[in-house]
Amino acid sequence: MSEDKRKKDIAEGQDDGKAKESRRDFLKKLGVATAATTVAPAATAKAGSIAEALQTHFRLMSDDEKKNAIARLEKRYTEQFSKQVTVADTPAPEGVLFGYALNISKCIGCRRCVEACVRENNQSRDPAIQWIRVLRMERGNNTFELKELNEGSPSSNPLGDYGIQSGGHADKHVGLSGSTEHYYEPEQVPEDDAIYFPVQCQQCEDPACVKACPVRATFRDPNGIVVIDYNWCIGCRMCQLACPYWARRFNWGEPVLPNEDMNPKTHYLGNRPRMRGVMEKCTFCLQRVRDGRYPACVEACPVGARKFGNLLDPKSEVRKILATKKVFRFKEEFNTDPKFFYYMD
């Protein structure tokens, strides 16, 4: 992504913003602008960024510090994206453990969830960052061939060929299995010969990533969601190494998010725009679910394969699925105890 293109995006966004903004906002901005010119705007911006650089972990901030940190961010984002951006600090609701259930027999691999997630959570468009990967797997096993029935290794043995096949089909398998890919580009979905398996952060109860973080920038929130304080992350990527689900994404460069695509309703621990050099991942749309709404991927799924709810509530939809469907969890051998369940009808 070139610097010029970014500047252009920002400029275009400003134009859009001006056309829409009300007279009161305009006057307010004018006031800010005149004030800023008299007190040197660069100095105030610099003071803000120094304060941001020196702030502590979000969980350790006092109420005042939180308020200041959020005000700083709102100011910075509002200027950067030329629209009124809010950074919420909605607390975790009491008595809730969030859980997710995904019906793999319904998933058609359309990746609308991916798109909705990118839009909702302000992911960088270039380099493109996506929190959900949809794996495509070959349906069935179409390489079984009769003529290979007696082919195998070792077919003969210099120490004595007894005509007894001992090594199995070690070198030349009859049929293939387990190959997946997530860069498929079909004409249309679902494809006849494929099944789909979406993967995102599994919100583990025993998260390997949280254990590995040297500064506790990533931690489990009281609702069981694993979140990141983007301002505390040092970018060491130990969490990314530890995660067996490939659920974490790193901002290798400055994230690029066009103004018109920016979702201005954000949460401090959720979808607020990230900076260069920090980790990010799925938070079950924390900014939505703390307000009692569904995650964006759940709403976007056209076939209703995605279900979400409170695991502590026996009457919730997820609990009903856990009780009645064929349910499994991904990579159980890692013993991370995910709250993301896969099921079949």
Next chain:
Amino acid sequence: MKKQIASASQKPIAFARDFFSYAIKGGNLYYGWLLFLSFFVVVGLYTSYVQMTKGLIVTGATDQIIWELFISNFIFTAHIAAAAVLVVIPAYIYKREDMKHLAVLGEIIALTFVIIGLNFIFFHMGRPDRFWHAIPGLGIFNFPSSMLTYDIIVLNTYLGINLVAVSYLLYKRYLGQPINTKFYTPLIYVAVAWGPLIHIVTAFILSSNAGISAWHTAVLPFAFLSMAGASGSALIIIFFLLIRKFSKMDIADSVIDFFSQVIVWSLGIIILVFASEFFTELYPGTHHAASLEYMIHGHHGLNAYVPWFWWTMALIVIPFILLLSSKVRKSYNFLLPLISLVVFLIILIEKPAVLVFPSFSPTPLGEYAVYHPTLIEIFNVLFIWASGFIILTLLTKGAIGVLTGEVQDSQTVEGDAK
């Protein structure tokens, strides 16, 4: 009395002045070497500016292969820093007279390589400006849960121990005073224990990741320590042969022989470690062996690492066989330094090309990838190496001046004259 105290407080400054003014003096070859290193520092200043302003996107790292050349080189510097105790152990634990005066050179190697390693970690961080978040007291220290916190402790302690030990000994020598063994000897014993410790912890940083099956093996610390023994001794041999050639320092053949023996033993252990790892992986042939198979014969035509793997294996086995011959080990002017250079370089290259990059394939979601280092990344690596070697050269030169008595406190000299 007052005057004496004042002059005593001036002493360390005089020491530093005398030490470095001796260290920067040398012949044309010496200046040529420093100039050669400075070239990479100058270029590196620009390339690090690019990385610090643009982020790690200027390196070859991606979400598929998340460790770059920096951290791969860091593991290697930990090899050398740990192996430097091989100079100290014979001197202080086995009381070898021919090595007693060399122990401080070993500590200088340890000191320099910990500094180089910490630099590599700094370049590896996505937000180096937030390093204070990991300082206990100032930030949050996720101890004992995070393996990285152990590494922060052991590396910085090792740096501190060696810094104190080196400057204390050289300062006392400079003044012509005997060292206080009640203070110095325990310090040396701690340093001896600490050397392997930094390396074992570094191995745990890798092996604690169950998701990366190539690293999730208990032999990793053994592999690291044996590689430290080989590559560290290789560097020490070259280092000592150069010192012997270019300075008045007296280094006996028996010292060089000791280190060539250590290389042989270490290479032998590396071969055993590799063999047992390969057997354990390949015989059952589960998915756990996927990255090893990727290295050995590629994956669907993706075979960039195959030659690196086989060359590494060959250049570990061939030096081992050659060094079994005492004729080769005694060839101080040709074969021994050449083989040492090969061992040093192959274990350096093994880090990114065999240990780090291929281990990321397949990713947890089954992708195979090849790492492509960028020029900026390579120049940043050379920058860190070059500045490290400048430190090593200057410290060694100054230390030799002190040890041979060329750098001395002026009062001591006067006293001697009387």
